[in-house]
Amino acid sequence: MGFSKENIKGVLLALLSSLFIGASFIIKKKGLRRAAAASGVRAGVGGYSYLLEPLWWLGMITMIVGEAANFIAYAFAPAVLVTPLGALSIIVSAVLAHFILKEKLHKLGVLGCVMCIAGSVIIVIHAPQEYPINSVLQIWNMATQPAFLLYVASVIVLVFILVFHFSPRCGHTDVLVYTGICSLMGSLSVMSVKALGTSLKLTFEGKNQLIYPETWFFMLVVVTCVITQMNYLNKALDSFNTAVVSPIYYVMFTTLTILASVIMFKDWDGESGGSIISEICGFIVVLSGSILLHSTKEFERSSSFRGSSYMPVSPTLSTGLCSTNGESFKHDEENVLLPEEICLRRQESTR
Missing domain, CATH: 1.20.120 (Four Helix Bundle (Hemerythrin (Met), subunit A))
Structure with missing residues (x-):
């Protein structure tokens, strides 16, 4: 079936939603890092200093705008079109993390992004009219x-x-x-x-x-x-x-x-068998790309820890300090550890 004006509005709103939601994760994480570096207490261990960080609130506002756009998108386009496009927020987040947070995007991660985009294009082209x-x-x-x-x-x-x-x-x-x-x-x-x-x-x-x-x-x-x-x-x-x-x-x-x-x-009533199969294939491509992107990010994180020597992290992390061979240092904005990073470092130090 032809691509209606209602579908176009829904797609544009869904794309706008993915852009805002993907960016919000990066902005909020940047705000969390600043708050933890300033107070010495991470949110993951009970800190709430991020509530005083303007950057974190900017991230929250960005996310709210994105969710609002996604809400409105469902009023114009079918769910089989809007929902899969949510995967594009993962791409936005991964790309921005690469440039802003300096989190390396592996070549397979790039392939995952391309797959998400390709699958989304297939879904959009063959989307049904409501x-x-x-x-x-x-x-x-x-x-x-x-x-x-x-x-x-x-x-x-x-x-x-x-x-x-x-x-x-x-x-x-x-x-x-x-x-x-x-x-x-x-x-x-x-x-x-x-x-x-x-x-x-x-x-x-x-x-x-x-x-x-x-x-x-x-x-x-x-x-x-x-x-x-x-x-x-x-x-x-x-x-x-x-x-x-x-x-x-x-x-x-x-x-x-x-x-x-x-x-x-x-949604599929009146659709040809070819269009339905194309939508399903596009959906599978998007899913595969999303899984590949997430798996690659985790692989990169694990590999970076195996390639370095880390000393045990002391319990003083809750106060923003880490101990290595009796010496202490304070986290700066870019070195705030996530919980899973702490566990991996401890595991590596005991081997």
Whole structure:
């Protein structure tokens, strides 16, 4: 099908969102480094001095702008188009980290970036058009169709099983538990965000949708899902390495979101088999590029530690000081260690 003006708006907003979100990670990290260098206490060990750092707040504002653009994008374009484009924020973050934070981008990382871009182009070219939506009641009919209700029921059952059975037993040892909860709830939150965003768009166009209780119900679902999603995502990031959590979460979240959108909004109805296959292939290319980029970053980090000799890091790190052979030094802005770096250095020092 042809590429509509609505899709163009959605793509531009999604690209803008990726740019702002990707940049926000770098700005916030730069702010965290400055705050830790100034106070001697990192955020990872309980420091809150970053709250007084203007650069960190600039990063937060940048992220909020990016998330707002992403929210609006769902009101114009289908989720099967907007969601995969979120991978481009990883590229923005990796490229800016290379130039600003001096974090080396491996050649395979460059290949991962190229794959993400190529896959995104394929998805954009073959993106489906959405059927015109004139009322939130129309979305409500989509949300209450038997096929989507079955999907919602399945998600709720799986989430309850993961939260009450698997989370207490193996949540801290199996990365799929927390990321599974986040991804399942995330797929419902995106559907609700799209419904809410479309309702607000129609309201601004002069068709007031705030008079319908369905609009407020979708808002309640958004708040509930997002709070649950963020809670368990924080647990996942606290329990496992970011390089492991990020690609797994992205794969599961994007896959489930596309599945939910296809069921609820009938994104692939009327699409040719070739277009659907092309979209799936583009999605697989984006996923592969994202995983390759994350894996390469972790490989580079591990290799840099194996190539150097480090002495044990003393417990005085919590005060901003490290000891090596009885000598102490204070971290500067560019030498603030991350928790996983500390662990790797300790492991290397004991070999």
